[in-house]
Amino acid sequence: MPRPLSVQLYTVRDQLVADREGTLRRLAGLGYGAVEAYDVLGDPEGLRRVVDDLGLTVSGTHAVQLLGPEPEHVLDAVRTLGTDVAIVPAGIPPEEFTSHDGLARTADRLNSLAALARRHGVRIGYHNHWWEIEPRFGDEGAAAPHAVDVLAGLLDPDVFLEIDTYWAAVGGADVPGLLRRLGDRVRALHLKDGPGTREGPNVAVGCGTMPMPEILAAAPDAWRIVEFDSFAGDTEALFGELAASSGYLSTLEAL
Numbered sequence: 365m366p367r368p369l370s371v372q373l374y375t376v377r378d379q380l381v382a383d384r385e386g387t388l389r390r391l392a393g394l395g396y397g398a399v400e401a402y403d404v405l406g407d408p409e410g411l412r413r414v415v416d417d418l419g420l421t422v423s424g425t426h427a428v429q430l431l432g433p434e435p436e437h438v439l440d441a442v443r444t445l446g447t448d449v450a451i452v453p454a455g456i457p458p459e460e461f462t463s464h465d466g467l468a469r470t471a472d473r474l475n476s477l478a479a480l481a482r483r484h485g486v487r488i489g490y491h492n493h494w495w496e497i498e499p500r501f502g503d504e505g506a507a508a509p510h511a512v513d514v515l516a517g518l519l520d521p522d523v524f525l526e527i528d529t530y531w532a533a534v535g536g537a538d539v540p541g542l543l544r545r546l547g548d549r550v551r552a553l554h555l556k557d558g559p560g561t562r563e564g565p566n567v568a569v570g571c572g573t574m575p576m577p578e579i580l581a582a583a584p585d586a587w588r589i590v591e592f593d594s595f596a597g598d599t600e601a602l603f604g605e606l607a608a609s610s611g612y613l614s615t616l617e618a619l
Contacts (some may be wrong), residue, residue, distance in 0.1 A: 368397025371606065372554065377402070378598055379388040384533035384615035385414050390603060392418050392504075395610035399427035400589050401445055404430075405437075408444040415446070423587050424449030424526075424552065426491065430477055431455040439484040449483065451489040451526050451552070461511040471518035478522045485615065487553065491516075493527040494562065497542075498537025501618070510537055516549050528554035530580050534562055543582035551601060552587040553579070565596040568605040570612035580616055588613065 371391055373380060379387040391399065398421040401411060415422055427450040429438045442450045450475065460466035478488040492512055512532075516525065525548050532539050543550055557572030558564050569590060570576055580588070584585035590609045595602050 366411075367423070367587050367612060368421055369395060370398035370421075370587060372373050372400045372402060372426075372549070372589050374402040374593040374603070375590070375606070379602075384411070388397040388414055388418055389419065391520065391606070392420055393608045394603070395614065396590070396606075398423040398587075398589075400568045402448075402449070404441045404445065405429055405484075412444060412446050422447040423589060424451055426451050426453040428453055430488070431473075434483070435477060438568045439481055439486050442486050443484060444452060448486050449489065449552075450486050451491050452477070453491040454493070458493075461496045462499045464514070466503070466526075467511060467515050468518060471515060474523050477519040482522065485520060486500050487524065489524045489526045490519075490528060491554070492528050492535075493531045494535035497532050497537050510535070510542065513545060514540075515526070519549075524551040525549050526552040526554060526589075527583070527586075527591045528556070530554070530556040530558065530560075530566070530574060533560055540578040540582040541589055543579065543586075548585075550583050550586050552589055553583055554589050554591045555579075555609075556591050565594045566592040566605075566610065568608035571608065574613075579618055606613060 376387050400423050404425045404427045422445050424447050427438050430452055456470055475488055481488045487549045496512045497510045499511040500508035501514050525546060529539050532542055541617055544574050549611055555569050557564050557569045558566045560573040
């Protein structure tokens with residue numbers, strides 16, 4: 365793999381509350397060499413200490429708070445975490461992705477954040493759900509560009525995309541094709557698996573409907589980040605699925 369396999373800590377949000385150090389130590393033991401934070405303002409100093417002690421890398425952090433009134437405070441917290449990557453994971457109304465005007469407003473907002481972030485040595489990314497994929501623009505039917513394709517053309521070159529491959533599939537995308545079109549704009553992938561529906565719980569990567577080898581081959585240089593949005597089991601079962609995900613992806617590391 366081009367970088368150590370990462371895991372989005374939202375996956376183990378409940379376990380982190382109960383035992384942060386123990387949870388992170390367990391993730392490291394399962395083959396995850398990096399973590400992606402999701403609560404950038406929730407004790408960044410403490411998380412950084414534990415991560416450093418365990419020899420983990422912070423691949424980036426989600427930072428919806430960047431859309432709030434004090435983005436510079438958020439950017440300071442990003443750097444405290446030991447990363448220069450901050451991703452907007454939500455907070456922009458889905459309706460903005462249904463029109464050219466809405467996409468232009470979204471791009472302006474992200475581009476403005478990128479200009480501010482540059483002064484802090486941080487790069488801004490955007491993470492999709494299904495609603496940035498489902499709207500299409502043009503008369504080409506199934507070949508018409510998705511909203512995220514249009515957005516990518518409006519973004520400052522410094523703004524990258526973290527493509528959630530599962531949500532992209534739920535939104536109707538041919539995910540490998542989408543990744544090939546977006547090219548170098550994609551710097552990170554959320555890898556999750558499941559039944560391919562909005563409501564279904566996630567399963568171990570490689571055990572659901574996602575064409576994972578083709579996805580990885582389409583974005584070979586993107587950081588690979590495992591995530592479970594939801595899971596139908598207890599803590600031990602969740603860690604078992606995380607272990608299975610890491611093991612499966614290690615077999616595909618040449619892709």
